[in-house]
Amino acid sequence: PRYSPFKNYSFSLDLKIMGCKSKYIEVAITLPVFNTYTYKTADELKNAACVGKRVLVPFGNRIVTGYIIGQGRDTTRDGIKFIIDILDRTPLFPVSMLPFFKWIANYYIQHLGELIKHALPGGLNLYDSALITITKKGEGCLEKEFITPVENMILAILAKRPHLYKELTKKIDINFSTFLISKMENKGYISREKVIKGGTTGPKSEKYIRLTKSLAVIQDKRENKGKKLSSIRKKIIDILADKNELPLKELKKIVQFSPSTIKLMERDMQVEVFKKNIYRDPFGEEIEPDTDFKLTDEQEKVISTVLRFKKSYAPFLLAGVSGSRQTQVYVRLAADALKNNLSVIILVPEIALISQTAKRFRSCFNNNVAVLHSGLSAGEKYDQWLRIASGRINLVIGARSAVFAPFDNLGLIIVDEEHDTSFKQNDGLCYNARDLAIVRAKQNDCVVLLGSATPSIQSYYNAATNKYSKVSITKRVEQRSLPEISVIDLRANKNARGVERFITQKLYDEMKKTLARKEQVLLFLNQRGFASHPVCAACGESLKCGHCSI
Numbered sequence: 001p002r003y004s005p006f007k008n009y010s011f012s013l014d015l016k017i018m019g020c021k022s023k024y025i026e027v028a029i030t031l032p033v034f035n036t037y038t039y040k041t042a043d044e045l046k047n048a049a050c051v052g053k054r055v056l057v058p059f060g061n062r063i064v065t066g067y068i069i070g071q072g073r074d075t076t077r078d079g080i081k082f083i084i085d086i087l088d089r090t091p092l093f094p095v096s097m098l099p100f101f102k103w104i105a106n107y108y109i110q111h112l113g114e115l116i117k118h119a120l121p122g123g124l125n126l127y128d129s130a131l132i133t134i135t136k137k138g139e140g141c142l143e144k145e146f147i148t149p150v151e152n153m154i155l156a157i158l159a160k161r162p163h164l165y166k167e168l169t170k171k172i173d174i175n176f177s178t179f180l181i182s183k184m185e186n187k188g189y190i191s192r193e194k195v196i197k198g199g200t201t202g203p204k205s206e207k208y209i210r211l212t213k214s215l216a217v218i219q220d221k222r223e224n225k226g227k228k229l230s231s232i233r234k235k236i237i238d239i240l241a242d243k244n245e246l247p248l249k250e251l252k253k254i255v256q257f258s259p260s261t262i263k264l265m266e267r268d269m270q271v272e273v274f275k276k277n278i279y280r281d282p283f284g285e286e287i288e289p290d291t292d293f294k295l296t297d298e299q300e301k302v303i304s305t306v307l308r309f310k311k312s313y314a315p316f317l318l319a320g321v322s323g324s325r326q327t328q329v330y331v332r333l334a335a336d337a338l339k340n341n342l343s344v345i346i347l348v349p350e351i352a353l354i355s356q357t358a359k360r361f362r363s364c365f366n367n368n369v370a371v372l373h374s375g376l377s378a379g380e381k382y383d384q385w386l387r388i389a390s391g392r393i394n395l396v397i398g399a400r401s402a403v404f405a406p407f408d409n410l411g412l413i414i415v416d417e418e419h420d421t422s423f424k425q426n427d428g429l430c431y432n433a434r435d436l437a438i439v440r441a442k443q444n445d446c447v448v449l450l451g452s453a454t455p456s457i458q459s460y461y462n463a464a465t466n467k468y469s470k471v472s473i474t475k476r477v478e479q480r481s482l483p484e485i486s487v488i489d490l491r492a493n494k495n496a497r498g499v500e501r502f503i504t505q506k507l508y509d510e511m512k513k514t515l516a517r518k519e520q521v522l523l524f525l526n527q528r529g530f531a532s533h534p535v536c537a538a539c540g541e542s543l544k545c546g547h548c549s550i
Contacts, residue, residue: 024072025049025083027057028113030065036112038072040082049083051098052091052389052406056084067116069098092120092389094408100440108431118429119404121381130165130192132181134158138189151184158190165192205275209262210245211237212269232257233265240271248273295328302471303332306447310336310411313442317418317463318451320473323480326451327357329473330414331364333449334395338365342411342446344395347433349420351375351399357416358397365395372398372405400425400433403440410444413437418450418459434459494537 023046028036039057041049049055049068057066058081065087093116101119105112138155141147147155150172157163157171165181172180184190229237235255240246248262265271295303306316320326334344348357351373362369370384370393387393389406396405400423403413415423415434423433434450441448450459450468463470476482486506493501511521534543544550 024080025055025068026070026072027055027066027083028069028116029057029059030067030113030117031059032111032114034111036069037066038080039066040080042082045083045086048086050091051095052088052093054087054092056087057081058084065117066113067092069112090386090390092385093406094389096408096444097404097406099443103439103443104431104436108429110429115429119401121385122378131162132158132165132168133162133191133193135188135191137187138184141189147189150180151189154180154184155189205277207248207273208245208276209240209248209251209271209273211240212272232261233270236261236265237270295332296324296473296475296477298473298475299325299329299332302329302473305469305471306333306449307336309447310340311342311445312447313445314447315438315441315462315468316447316449317455317459317468317470318449318473319455319470320451320453321476321482322453323476323482324453324473325477326416326473327360330416330449330451331361333412333414333447334361335364337411338368338394340411341409342394343405343407343409344412344414345402345405345407345410345437346395346397346414346416347400347402347423347437348397348416349399349422353416354397354399361395361397368394370396370405372396372402374399374401400431403433403436410440410446412446413441413448415448415450417452419452419454419456491537491540 023040023043024038025041026036027039037057037059039055051068051070053068055066055068056063059066063084101112101116104110105115134155139159141151142155142159143152154168154172157168163171168181181190181192185192232255236251236257239251239254262271262273266273302318306314318326318329320329330346334346337344346357346361348354354371354373354375358369358371370388372381372384372388376384384393385406388396391408394407396402396407398405415437418434425431425433434456437448437450452459455463459468462468488504488506490502490504493504514521535541536543
């Protein structure tokens with residue numbers, strides 16, 4: 001077994017998702033620390049504290065974001081700190097995902113709080129930062145002979161506006177800035193205070209306008225006094241009476257009015273302006289419904305085999321020949337899971353493939369589809385995440401990060417093109433999404449299907465040793481033939497000169513025939529101007545060191 005930084009840690013999974021009902025909570029901090037920490041909750045926050053929410057907590061002399069991961073241990077220790085605030089109305093992930101996060105942190109030796117931060121949409125967390133401000137004494141010292149040139153430079157920067165500590169260190173020499181800032185603070189030239197920064201991602205709101213309920217009464221009184229509405233006000237009221245409520249910017253497109261008009265109408269209690277959260281849709285135009293497609297006998301056989309194991313852990317390797325329309329198999333399996341109120345995750349290796357896959361699934365499942373990938377803006381990803389966490393969406397399509405989708409009732413995970421190396425994350429939180437899909441499926445007792453025309457060595461070996469069940473599609477749809485492939489040994493042309501050494505007579509003849517038919521030719525080159533090793537022109541053997549295999 002590998003070293004586990006969590007050997008002294010255990011999760012409290014008997015917690016009710018609607019609230020801890022305890023004055024102690026266990027928190028994972030978004031800092032590189034392996035331990036978790038116990039905090040107190042004030043009475044007014046106790047009912048709102050539940051697993052999956054972010055909290056703002058003091059940590060040493062800092063203020064950082066943490067995640068509630070359970071009920072805190074009962075303790076008689078003094079000095080247990082109180083949380084500062086709860087940052088979410090609803091949990092960002094379900095309690096059932098805690099064992100998954102714990103497994104990842106243990107296997108990849110990651111810090112639990114930072115792991116959860118990487119799994120969630122970016123830009124959510126708050127942190128404290130030092131704001132440096134020039135004092136009156138510092139202003140009086142500008143351009144004086146008794147201060148050093150560097151001190152004068154810092155005071156000149158701060159005289160324009162206060163700077164965050166990190167901003168300031170970028171403008172001066174980082175090697176001695178920490179000592180210098182402290183020295184200037186002791187002299188009274190500058191002051192330092194903590195401010196809370198971050199939290200750049202959140203719900204998007206827009207100003208809406210609607211008629212007040214008391215408009216009719218007010219209008220009657222005005223008419224009795226002989227005061228009639230202006231033409232612009234009357235037009236606004238007529239539109240709102242028909243539309244009920246409208247975004248303020250949309251109303252401005254219909255009626256030209258000044259901002260003061262709406263303020264006066266608010267004062268006269270004719271309309272009310274309010275903010276409303278709006279959904280940022282990454283899909284764009286609507287997709288035409290499409291469920292009319294026929295399955296081949298091999299596709300039907302694969303589906304029936306997989307469905308025998310629904311609601312239980314079962315890993316499958318689907319080896320489907322190119323052009324066999326494996327997506328239709330995925331659609332039918334997803335439809336069965338959704339019919340049983342189970343959720344589905346579909347992983348694809350590249351963002352470019354997500355669009356066409358999402359269109360195919362949206363044509364079958366309408367708006368019950370979300371996407372998660374790094375190509376979304378922070379706000380779009382946040383909106384998608386909340387729709388999934390709230391249970392409004394049951395099917396997610398995305399790149400490797402979609403394996404963290406906050407589902408509580410998974411029924412199916414599909415990894416398309418499972419051999420692709422793009423499923424590996426190589427910076428920050430390092431992981432292989434294909435392997436995590438297997439782990440999550442096992443923890444949730446659901447089916448996981450790895451699909452590929454060219455399976456990876458690992459998956460092929462697991463299927464050969466009966467660790468995975470193998471299902472195959474050997475024929476293309478409509479009995480289409482596979483392309484004819486010719487492998488040409490270039491050693492036969494090793495003595496040729498010029499272009500003929502690489503464009504053989506066979507290739508030349510086939511290109512000539514294709515162009516004569518007014519068709520097009522694609523020539524794929526490998527790495528241009530690069531060779532990973534030298535090769536003998538006579539026998540094709542790679543040259544090796546006489547003492548090792550390099």
